[in-house]
Amino acid sequence: MLNKLALSGIKHRMRDYSVLFSGLIIASAIFYMFMSLATNSSFLNANSPAAATSFIYGFGAVLLAIITIVYINYANGFLLSMRQKEYGMFMMLGAKSSKISRMIFVETFTIGAIATLIGTVIGIVATGFVSQLIIKSLDMQVKHFNSFYVPALLSTFAFFIVIFIFSALKNSISLRLTKVLTLLHMDSQPVRIKKNKFLKAFQVILGIVFLAIGYTAIIMMGHNPVLIYLGVPVALFTIVIGTYFMINAVITTVITALKKNKKFAQKGLNNFTLSQLSFRISDYTKILSMVSIMFALALGAITVGMGFQNQISTVVNGQAYYDVTVNNINDAQQERIDKLNVKEETTYAYKFKDDTIYYQSDEFEKVPFKYQKFNMKSMVGETASTKKPKDDASYELLNNNLPRYRTAKVEMVDKNKFDTINAKANSLTLVKTDSFKQNLTQIKKINQAEQKRFPELKQAGASKYDSYLLINGFFSGLEFMGLFLGIAFLAMLASCLMFKILSGASSDVKRYNMLYKIGTRTKVLRSNINKEIAVLFAVPAGLGIIHVLIGLQMFSKILIKPYMNIEIPFGIFIVLYLGYYFVTRYLYKKIVLK
Amino acid sequence: MQKIVEVKNIEKIYGKADEKQYKALSDVNFDVEPGEFVGIMGASGSGKTTLLNILSTLDTPTSGQVQISGQDITKLNTNEMADFRANKIGFIFQDFNLLENLTAYENIALPLALQNTSSKKIDPAVMSISKKLGLTDILNHYPTELSGGQKQRVAAARALVHDPSIVFGDEPTGALDSKSARALLDTMSKINHEDNVSILLVTHDPFSASYCDRIIFIKDGEIGQELKKEDHTRGEFYQEILDSLGTFAD
Numbered sequence: 001m002l003n004k005l006a007l008s009g010i011k012h013r014m015r016d017y018s019v020l021f022s023g024l025i026i027a028s029a030i031f032y033m034f035m036s037l038a039t040n041s042s043f044l045n046a047n048s049p050a051a052a053t054s055f056i057y058g059f060g061a062v063l064l065a066i067i068t069i070v071y072i073n074y075a076n077g078f079l080l081s082m083r084q085k086e087y088g089m090f091m092m093l094g095a096k097s098s099k100i101s102r103m104i105f106v107e108t109f110t111i112g113a114i115a116t117l118i119g120t121v122i123g124i125v126a127t128g129f130v131s132q133l134i135i136k137s138l139d140m141q142v143k144h145f146n147s148f149y150v151p152a153l154l155s156t157f158a159f160f161i162v163i164f165i166f167s168a169l170k171n172s173i174s175l176r177l178t179k180v181l182t183l184l185h186m187d188s189q190p191v192r193i194k195k196n197k198f199l200k201a202f203q204v205i206l207g208i209v210f211l212a213i214g215y216t217a218i219i220m221m222g223h224n225p226v227l228i229y230l231g232v233p234v235a236l237f238t239i240v241i242g243t244y245f246m247i248n249a250v251i252t253t254v255i256t257a258l259k260k261n262k263k264f265a266q267k268g269l270n271n272f273t274l275s276q277l278s279f280r281i282s283d284y285t286k287i288l289s290m291v292s293i294m295f296a297l298a299l300g301a302i303t304v305g306m307g308f309q310n311q312i313s314t315v316v317n318g319q320a321y322y323d324v325t326v327n328n329i330n331d332a333q334q335e336r337i338d339k340l341n342v343k344e345e346t347t348y349a350y351k352f353k354d355d356t357i358y359y360q361s362d363e364f365e366k367v368p369f370k371y372q373k374f375n376m377k378s379m380v381g382e383t384a385s386t387k388k389p390k391d392d393a394s395y396e397l398l399n400n401n402l403p404r405y406r407t408a409k410v411e412m413v414d415k416n417k418f419d420t421i422n423a424k425a426n427s428l429t430l431v432k433t434d435s436f437k438q439n440l441t442q443i444k445k446i447n448q449a450e451q452k453r454f455p456e457l458k459q460a461g462a463s464k465y466d467s468y469l470l471i472n473g474f475f476s477g478l479e480f481m482g483l484f485l486g487i488a489f490l491a492m493l494a495s496c497l498m499f500k501i502l503s504g505a506s507s508d509v510k511r512y513n514m515l516y517k518i519g520t521r522t523k524v525l526r527s528n529i530n531k532e533i534a535v536l537f538a539v540p541a542g543l544g545i546i547h548v549l550i551g552l553q554m555f556s557k558i559l560i561k562p563y564m565n566i567e568i569p570f571g572i573f574i575v576l577y578l579g580y581y582f583v584t585r586y587l588y589k590k591i592v593l594k
Numbered sequence: 595m596q597k598i599v600e601v602k603n604i605e606k607i608y609g610k611a612d613e614k615q616y617k618a619l620s621d622v623n624f625d626v627e628p629g630e631f632v633g634i635m636g637a638s639g640s641g642k643t644t645l646l647n648i649l650s651t652l653d654t655p656t657s658g659q660v661q662i663s664g665q666d667i668t669k670l671n672t673n674e675m676a677d678f679r680a681n682k683i684g685f686i687f688q689d690f691n692l693l694e695n696l697t698a699y700e701n702i703a704l705p706l707a708l709q710n711t712s713s714k715k716i717d718p719a720v721m722s723i724s725k726k727l728g729l730t731d732i733l734n735h736y737p738t739e740l741s742g743g744q745k746q747r748v749a750a751a752r753a754l755v756h757d758p759s760i761v762f763g764d765e766p767t768g769a770l771d772s773k774s775a776r777a778l779l780d781t782m783s784k785i786n787h788e789d790n791v792s793i794l795l796v797t798h799d800p801f802s803a804s805y806c807d808r809i810i811f812i813k814d815g816e817i818g819q820e821l822k823k824e825d826h827t828r829g830e831f832y833q834e835i836l837d838s839l840g841t842f843a844d
């Protein structure tokens with residue numbers, strides 16, 4: 001009988017349950033997707049030259065696990081908030097608390113298990129789809145990617161089963177321990193905001209001091225990457241605490257100040273909104289600070305990931321000055337070169353004899369050879385030109401030539417001497433385009449044709465295009481992870497906030513109903529809800545964005561332009577986040593305004 | 595003089611055409627004069643709340659006409675209804691319905707703020723009604739820090755602060771102990787006499803009803819007899835109510 005009642009309770013709240021359900025499904029789908037990457041060593045090894053990547057993915061998996069646990073905790077809170085009153089009523093009517101706690105256990109676990117099953121299936125499909133999409137759109141070199149991967153499947157199941165057993169236990173224990181009366185009146189238990197001004201002021205100062213320390217640590221790390229091992233923990237610790245105090249103290253102070261301003265407060269529902277917010281904020285401090293920190297990490301991960309992508313061109317261009325080199329040019333290759341947006345094209349004659357490669361000095365007098373010189377001071381490569389290639393320049397000149405000459409000695413001779421050397425006269429054509437990246441497809445064709453003409457080039461792989469492939473593979477891996485983890489974090493965090501807000505919705509039904517009765521227009525109620533939820537979403541987003549903007553300083557030495565293209569990750573972030581905001585306020589209104 | 599409330603041939607049927615239908619009100623007619631304190635009495639389930647919801651634009655009648663201060667409220671759109679409630683009506687509910695995240699003062703000020711009254715005018719209005727209801731000492735308290743009787747007086751202050759045409763009470767003493775109930779009824783009656791505020795009180799409790807000038811009995815959705823206090827004392831009127839309840843119940 002009770003089971004039947006409980007089931008019909010679920011039926012009545014089908015919409016709320018479907019929100020919860022889809023949230024859990026998304027969580028397990030994301031988890032599977034990441035696991036199919038992180039536990040897939042053949043994929044990892046094929047794609048990253050550095051062993052560090054495997055470690056990075058492992059670290060990412062731990063982060064994802066933590067955020068998933070937090071997320072499920074909030075989703076679970078939402079479930080409990082939906083059920084408390086009903087189960088409280090059953091208990092008041094005489095149902096044994098052991099029976100009730102068993103029921104909530106079964107309910108929580110069943111919902112979790114079904115959601116995990118569906119989620120993994122979606123995860124498998126989505127992995128195949130998303131990976132193809134990302135690989136294609138970013139011109140990545142991802143090999144051996146299989147979206148159905150058994151170890152990932154097993155770890156996802158194991159992880160979620162453990163989490164849901166804990167959630168189910170938590171729910172059943174908390175129902176068993178709460179008094180029936182408290183359950184029944186769960187929504188009419190406001191907390192008075194603590195009005196200790198001295199404590200507030202102290203918290204504000206503490207918040208600012210901690211944030212200042214954290215930000216300074218970040219900027220110092222940026223100047224001196226060696227400090228990272230000490231700086232990252234310090235920054236994380238201080239920024240977390242600073243954020244907590246900022247939200248707790250600063251926001252409630254602002255609200256109190258606004259409430260004191262009678263002109264503002266006594267206009268329409270302002271006073272009500274402010275009160276709602278001040279009650280909420282103190283209740284929400286933890287989640288809001290967590291969300292803002294995690295946002296910063298997620299946004300940071302995306303931005304840095306994309307920063308590495310931007311890095312590719314810079315790094316590739318730092319490898320060699322000329323984009324295309326062709327030996328003993330023929331008509332076919334010349335035709336292909338003509339299709340490029342050529343900025344410079346030079347041809348040097350050379351002869352090879354006795355381990356020495358001879359060039360004509362007058363050709364270099366006319367058109368000096370350009371190369372990338374590594375500046376030890378600024379740690380970046382810069383373009384230089386020379387009429388007499390030595391050291392760096394001669395090294396790059398050799399590298400532009402065929403592999404068989406690369407160990408040779410370079411010698412510059414005048415035309416007369418050159419003509420007397422008894423060897424075959426060859427030519428080396430060097431082309432610089434207006435942009436390596438934009439001419440990539442044509443460069444690839446020339447590179448392939450050149451490899452056909454000189455098979456020895458296939459193994460050597462020292463052309464600029466070959467280094468591009470290598471570098472792109474490495475950075476794409478980093479970017480892929482940054483994007484994936486970043487978006488997964490964003491999605492889960494925003495829905496943590498959503499669940500937290502929706503968990504409070506049922507207790508607001510009465511308030512809004514009363515406001516409606518005493519003559520508040522529905523439009524006013526709606527805009528009031530929009531405002532309230534907007535503030536709750538904006539606070540962590542604002543702080544998170546500030547954290548990221550300052551946090552990127554950390555990469556000022558590693559990334560050449562850490563703020564380049566920052567609008568893309570921010571755009572993704574804002575679109576996703578706004579999406580959650582709109583869904584939340586829609587669902588909230590559905591619950592509150594009947 | 596124009597009547598405050600004029601109800602003509604009201605009928606209320608719950609349930610859509612294809613569902614099981616229930617007639618909660620049938621052919622209800624009555625008036626309320628300005629400054630009158632009218633009680634509507636009936637057993638539980640007789641249709642009192644239904645009637646009050648219609649009078650206060652929270653619900654619409656299936657047929658019939660309701661005029662309040664000469665305005666036909668059944669023809670209003672939803673925004674006009676909201677504005678009408680905000681401007682013309684004061685509510686006192688059985689379960690107080692205070693916003694527990696606002697102080698007593700803020701709760702009382704709410705109807706004025708909703709009408710965008712300037713904050714300069716809000717303060718004197720709140721203070722004057724609070725003084726009348728003996729609330730000046732508790733204005734900075736939150737509802738959870740108040741007793742039931744105090745909460746209901748705050749609710750009454752909120753219902754009166756914007757000078758409504760009429761105050762509706764749906765069993766306002768229902769959740770109060772007898773002493774607080776008496777205090778609230780005394781205050782309402784005082785305000786009715788001194789400030790000429792019209793009050794329509796819905797109740798199933800004869801004691802509450804004895805405070806009214808006139809009582810309209812309702813049974814199974816239909817108006818039965820009417821009882822007037824005239825110049826009886828309250829005690830006599832109370833006895834009279836009990837007597838007619840006996841006959842009306844049969």
Ligand SMILES: Nc1ncnc2c1ncn2[C@@H]1O[C@H](COP(=O)(O)OP(=O)(O)O)[C@@H](O)[C@H]1O
Nearest residue numbers: 608609616618637638639640641642643644645
């Ligand atoms: N929304 C509704 N839908 C269907 N029937 C209703 C609804 N509201 C009230 N009723 C029925 O109308 C009758 C009158 O209810 P109500 O006006 O609440 O009575 P009272 O307030 O006098 O106790 C009751 O029988 C009740 O079951």
Ligand SMILES: [Mg+2]
Nearest residue numbers: 639642643644
């Ligand atoms: Mg009723």
